[in-house]
Amino acid sequence: MGLDIRIPMGAMFAVIGSLPAVYDLAAARSARTYEQSLSINANLWWRAFMLVFSLAMHYLGRRGGDATVHLAEESPEERAMEVREHHAELEGY
Numbered sequence: 001m002g003l004d005i006r007i008p009m010g011a012m013f014a015v016i017g018s019l020p021a022v023y024d025l026a027a028a029r030s031a032r033t034y035e036q037s038l039s040i041n042a043n044l045w046w047r048a049f050m051l052v053f054s055l056a057m058h059y060l061g062r063r064g065g066d067a068t069v070h071l072a073e074e075s076p077e078e079r080a081m082e083v084r085e086h087h088a089e090l091e092g093y
Contacts, residue, residue: 010057017050 020043034041 004061006057006061010054010061013050013054013057017047017054020047 024041024043
């Protein structure tokens, strides 16, 4: 039962990305509003980026959730290192 950090992170970006959408819908905007930003709706592009990022995090979190976790002590490299350390300790290094 491990919670992957990507799932809550994706949810956070989805919520934060939806806030500018609500603001844009609530505020009456004119074309003059976007004159300072070269007529580019920055909220629209950031909202789209956050949505794509949140979907990617959610997908990767769900896909990686069934991965098997191996302890370092159970790996062959760790056992070999333990043997080397044990022999070095016995030899007085």
